[in-house]
Every structure is written in structure tokens, then in C-alpha cells.
Amino acid sequence: LVAPRTLRGFRDLLPEVARFRELLVQKITTSFVSFGFRPIVTPALEYAEILRGKGSPDHDRQMFEFVDHGGRDVGLRFDLTVPLARFVAEHQSDLAFPFRAYQIGPVWRGERPQRGRFREFVQCDADIVGTESSIADAEIVAMMHATLSSLDIRPFVIRLNDRRILAGVLEVIGATEQSGAVLRALDKTERDGTSAVRGELIELGLGPDAADTLLGCTQMSGGPDDRVLEDLEKVVTDNVRGRAGIDALRTVRDLLDQLGVPSTGVGIDPSIVRGLDYYTGVVFETTYHGAPSVGSICSGGRYDDLTLVYSKTRAPGVGGSIGIDRLVSAVLDVEEIGLPRDPRLVVLGATQEEEIPAVLGLATGLRERGLAVDVHPDLRPAKNHRRYADRRGAAVVGTAVGSTIELHDLHTGSSKRVTLDEAVTAVVDLTKGPAG
Amino acid sequence: LVAPRTLRGFRDLLPEVARFRELLVQKITTSFVSFGFRPIVTPALEYAEILRGKGSPDHDRQMFEFVDHGGRDVGLRFDLTVPLARFVAEHQSDLAFPFRAYQIGPVWRGERPQRGRFREFVQCDADIVGTESSIADAEIVAMMHATLSSLDIRPFVIRLNDRRILAGVLEVIGATEQSGAVLRALDKTERDGTSAVRGELIELGLGPDAADTLLGCTQMSGGPDDRVLEDLEKVVTDNVRGRAGIDALRTVRDLLDQLGVPSTGVGIDPSIVRGLDYYTGVVFETTYHGAPSVGSICSGGRYDDLTLVYSKTRAPGVGGSIGIDRLVSAVLDVEEIGLPRDPRLVVLGATQEEEIPAVLGLATGLRERGLAVDVHPDLRPAKNHRRYADRRGAAVVGTAVGSTIELHDLHTGSSKRVTLDEAVTAVVDLTKGPAG
Secondary structure (H helix, E strand, O other), rough: OOOOOOOOOOEEEEHHHHHHHHHHHHHHHHHHHHHHEEEEEOOEEHHHHHHHOOHHHHHHHHOOEEOOOOEEEEOOOOOOOOHHHHHHHHHHHHHHOOEEEEEEEEEEEEOOOOOOOOOOEEEEEEEEOOOHHHHHHHHHHHHHHHHHHHOOOOOOOEEEHHHHHHHHHHHHHHOOOOHHHHHHHHOOOHHOOHHHHHHHHOOOOOOOOHHHHHHHHHHHOOHHHHHHHHHHHHHHHOOOOHHHHHHHHHHHHHHHOOOOOOOOOEOOOOOOOOOOOOOOOEEEEEEEEOOOOOOOOOEEEEEEOOHHHOOOOOOOOEEEEEHHHHHHHHHHHOOOOOOOOOOOOEEEEOOOOHHHHHHHHHHHHHHOOOOEEEEEOOOHHHHHHHHHHHHHHHOOEEEEEEEEEEEOOOOOOOEEEEEEHHHHHHHHHHHOOEEE | OOOOOOOOOOOOEHHHHHHHHHHHHHHHHHHHOOOOEEEOOOOOOEHHHOOOOOOOOHHHOOEEEOOOOOOOOOEOOOOOOHHHHHHHHHHHHOOOHHHEEEEEEEOOOOOOOEEOOOOOOOOOOOOOOOOHHHHHHHHHHHHHHHHHOOOOOOOEEEEEEEOOOOOOOHHHOOOOHHHHHHHHHHOHOOOOOOOHHHHHHOOOOOOOOHHHHHHHOOOOOOOHHHHHHHHHHHHHOOHHHHHHHHHHHHHHHHHHOOOOOOHEEEOOOOOOOOOOOOOOOEEEEEEEOOHHHHHHEEEEEEOOOOOHHHOOOOOOOOEEEEHHHHHHHHHHOOOOOOOOOOOOOHHHHHEOHHHHHHHHHHHHHHHHHOEEEEEEEOOOOOOHHHHHHHHHHEEEEEEOOEEEEEEEEOOOOOOEEEHHHHHHHHHHHHHOOOOO
């Protein structure tokens, strides 16, 4: 015997959770489409050189990488943004820019598994590539707000920052050389705490005052956006990059108002850094207040130089990503998913061989009327079919008994016996009942 | 620069084809659900020992297999049936049997790429596990018939056989020892031709008469099903396995009639073997007459012993799989996919900074009315926005000009100018026009 087991950090989804995730993905797709996005698909496997060095040292370390049959060094994608950049560089002559695209699919990271974090997880990404306009940034954030709202997971808040603000502060305090490592250290503040991060910053060569200035900026969140931006201006003073970041956030905030996004759903938070090296401007994360411990359920930002790795043509982009598996974990944490009865599901069965043709004919008739029909293939007494139908969460179960059908409504618990001729109408009526 | 390229046998889907595939998958899901199936999800990566030796020597050779960060020997799944068997063995106490489940996802095979064949492709599988009843076999075949019909790809024919018939013939001609190799040789008849396969059979140790008897059976297709079965009976005579296979096919044919499947859509074809070792009973393939050269677009069969590899509890199953990528290739071969205008897509743009708030407000209003709106983020003259909207296949394009909106209907070519207050109603009316 080979033990039936899944790899550490990987898992199966049983029907209830799989169905729930499928419904969320359908709603997400509908929302993406309503903002004018269309799907693209890229492969799970890429040349390793396409992926390596594009995320962060952590992403490189966690990448599932191997040599394939043809001796090629290949890797499983760790996100959908790097493959999108490669896609845009490869197909640029076939695309209409600004290019709005969404991509929904699994990514793989060999990180330590923990609650809500898996080694394989599905991301739902949407991006606008080929423009530097803040309107694109605002459209991405507004769309993510509309999408999460359509999933009924309030309250949540999308927390915005701009990479250039901290970069400006680093210039002001004279610590630009270590900026990559400094940003990655700051990204761990929520997890490791301020004092640990302060220690790390000083280890990276920052003076205590510089470290405090930097940490002070990341703690300026919470107040009204205007005051946060004014406080940041006092630190940045006339630094060009820092001011560009502050101006961009102010513009995006205004555009979000014009797009009708409520100010309770978005806020400026200078502690948002993002652990990916490719971001160059606006960045964001989303806290779901129902389950803050699972981390950000929707993140993204602007990456103006990523395609330059693959092509001389610059294609600045901005995008966001919903971590659907983390979101499913979060919602399951908050609400027990009861398996609701499916108002359209009917189970049919027979007790004797001779009744099978009638059962199959009835199944086809009901399917043609738009119902979902599960034919139990084994000959059993009506009570066995009823037990199975109950476990499956069906609305109605019908068992052929001689030339009649014994119908049972699993919502109301009532039963009745009808002739074959009456059966289609009778079942359709039952599924339209109080529960349908 | 890193050259932007995909691995041999892998490919991107651009929006038109990705959208087309997404629509096909939606129709397939709807059909699966109407037959009472629910989704499950299994990981892309499994312990290699779960996968190895379950398909065929070819599948083992083609498997993407490597050692992960934790020193585990892992593989990318080459189909969805083997992971389903592992899933059923692992979760059997949590499932209601007979278990009806569908699974849609990518699989990977490092085979030589050719037309319609890729190293990564999406399969749409549906299975019934936990019953030996022929009703389950018939339900799978009837569902696949209904599903393919819902995709509008007629004419197609599902070709049925039963593994036990050829196994019985092998017993009759005394060649049971090499049965695995013999079946794999027979599976190549369509590709390599009869005389090459005859040579291979003789190399495998079959006498010329035995080889001819076997090849004679596989050539008995084409006539009415009853005659094919009678001809097979003459070869099988009183062999128990062979008769069981013939009886099963006769039963399935009757059940398919009772399920209302037209006899033009299914036929018995003793040449169908299937290249996978786990099949034990009914097997089928589907020829799409529009593009027969892409091979079978929907295949499957009964695998009664597969779960016994992982568990002492027997869970006999039957299932089918639609090769959606092969199907997309086939349909693209037959019909040029023109990019139809999206009757719900509206492109909006502005010519000057001051018009942006009006454009964003209009976008939100139209999205609330159920339209898909792409806001072009760059300030451009109306003719530029129109060109972009045309490339995107939009129905309507609107450009703010001062305090009015210049609307252009891309179907009719007509333009009109409306005030901001009139704009939502005017755009909604245009999208409801002759084209909507």
C-alpha cells in the first residue's frame, strides 16, 4: 500500500469548500470584467531565469526549481505579476495598451506552512500595463474595493502607501545604499515588533536617530489621510522622490473619491512596504477585520520597471492580487460554513431493476428543466436514498416504487406519491417551494 | 536582458482565446452540476510514489519529477484520476458514496509537443466513485454527451468499448501474459497503422493467427452496435471475462437510450483501448468530426481497483475527462475566432485634466448599471480613445469634452453629444441597441 497523503503545505479541498471558493472566484471574475478587464493565461512553469531575482531573496529561496527532461532550469511561478511582465514583453505587438488583464491561477512558494498560508495557493490578479497615470492606480484600488465588497466580507480596509515616500526618507537620512534590505526589515514590523526591527535597522548600518525617524514615519497611520500626508511632508521636506510619492497618494485619494469609493474602505498607512522588490510607486495591502491574523487578503502596487528586464520597451504597470485561499481561510474562521441545501439538487433512485428506465427518463426530463439530478446507481429501499440525499444536501429525493414515484421534500419533511406522468411537474413544484 | 519566452510545449493564452476557453469551462461546469456533481480540488504536486506506476510506462517517463526543499521526491500530476483515487482513499470517512465529483485543472506531461498537444493542459474531469453499477457508466457517458452538445461542437461521436472484451480475447488466444504491452500496442493502431501494430504483436510473442484474431476484433466497428456485439460474441464464445464486457456494453447502450442519448452520438468501437493501465471495464474516446486530427477530445472509463493502491477499502469508480485545450485547438482549427464586439463593454476617456471627475463618476454609474467600463487613463483626443475602443472590441466609446460627453456607437458608427446628466441613460440605451 502507498499511504494516501498530501505534501506538507499542500491540501485538498472537499466539495463544500471547493464550491465556496468557486463561487467567490465567479464573483471576483464578474467584478473584474465590469471594470473592463479580460482574462489571460500563463504557464505554471517558466524558465527559472525569468523568475529568479524578480521577487526578493526570500522568493528565490522558496521557489520550486528543477531541471526538466530537456536539461532546462525551470521553476514553478511564485506569483502572477512576473509572468505577466514576461507575457507583455513577449506579446507587446499583439496587445492594445493600456492593457487591462486579469489572471486567476495557482502559484507555489516553499515557505513554512502556517494558518492561512499554503505552499500552493490561488491568486486572482488584475493589472493595467502601459501607463503611468494615477487613474490606473485608482482604478485598481477601486476595483479591488468593489470586488471585496461583492464578496460580503466587510469590514475591510485597503491601506495605501507609496514606495517613493520611504525611499525619500532614506535619502533624507542618508541610507539609500541598503534600501532593499531596509524595506524588507520594515515589512516585518507587524510580525516581529518595532524593537526587533529597530535592532535590525541599526545592524544594517543606520544610526539610532535615522532608525527612529524611519520607524516614526511607518507609525503615522490611523489619523485622517490629510494629516498623515502633512506629517510625512514634514519629514520629507523638499526631497523630490518623497514629494512625488506624497503627491501621488493625494491624487489617488482624490480619484478614489471621484470613483465613489467610501473613505472608510481605504486609508493611507505609511507602514505598508510589501516584500517584493519590483514595486516602484503606490503599494497597498488589505486588512479583513473579521480575521486580521490571516494577513493581507488583497495586495498590490505599481511596478514601472519590471518589463525592462525582458524588453527595451518600457511598459509601466500597476496591479492587485486577491489571495483567495487566505480569504477562504479567513471567512471559514469567522463563519462556520454550514452546508446549505442546494434548492436545485434532486436525488433519484430505484428499488428494483424494472424501475430504472422510468428513473432515467425522469432524470433527463428534470435536467432539461434546469434542475441538477443525481441518479443513485444502486437499487435500495427509499429510506437509503433519502439518507444519501440528506448527506448530499439535496432539496428533493424521489424513489421509484413500481409504477409510481415516492417523493420526499427534505426541507419540509413531507412526502407524497405521484404517477410517472405527474413526476416532472411535481418535482419542479417542490424545488420552487419555500426553500427554492 | 532576459529573453521573454515560454518553455517548449508551454504557451500563453491571449485574451481572446483565454476568454473563449473560460466560456467553455463555464458551460462544462454548468453541465456537470446539472448531473449532480460538485467540485473538488487536489494539489498540482503530489508525492512521486502516489503517481508513479499508476498511468503507464510512458506517463512515468513523461512525469515532471524532482526533489523538493525538504528532500521529498515529488511530481506534477499527469492526470486528475490518480489524484482523485488518492483523495477518495484519504478522505473516505468524510464523503457520501457513491461520490460524484468534478475537478478542473492543469496537468503536466513532458511528451513531444505536437498540434493540439501541450506539456501543460487543462482537464475537466467528472467521476462517480463507490459503485460498480452500469448506471454510473451510463450517467458519465450521457453527461459527457450533454456537455459536448452544450458546447455546440457537433458532429462528434463517443466511441465505447470494454477492456474485458479484449482481455477475454487474449485469454481465448492464450496471450494473457503480455496483456499490458499488447493493449498499449493496439492503442497505437490509429497512429501507426495495422501492419506496424501486427509486427509489434508478433514481436511480443503472439502467433500470426492470434495477432490477426485480435486485430480483427479491433476492426469490427462501423456497423450497428448490435451486430458489432454479435461479431465479438463469436470470437469470445464462452469466455467469462469477454462475455462480461459484452454484457456491460449492451447494458450501457440500453441505459443510454433510456437517458435519451441519441444513438448517432455514441457507438461501440472495439478498437478503443486507452493508454492508461488503471482501466478495468468500460472505456471511451470521442472523435470530433470537425477536427479528427487533434485526437480524442473526451475520454474515460471504469477503474475498479485504482483506490486499492492506497487503501484496503475498495472504491470502484468510473469517470470521463474533457481535454479543453485540445478542444479549443480543434474549434480554432474549424472556425476562425473573430473577436466579437462585447455588447456590454464601454470605453471612457478624457481630453483634459478637468474632465476626469466627470468621467470617473460616469464610469461608476455605468458599472452600477451592470456595464463593463474601461477608463482610458491617459488624456487624449476623442479619435485616439475611439481607436483604442475599436481594438478592444467595445460597443460604445465616450470622451468627455468640456461639460459634455461625445458618444460613439462602434456598431453603427454614429456619434452624438450629450450632457453629463444624460450620459448614463444615453450609454445604457446605446448598449441595448440592435447589437446588444
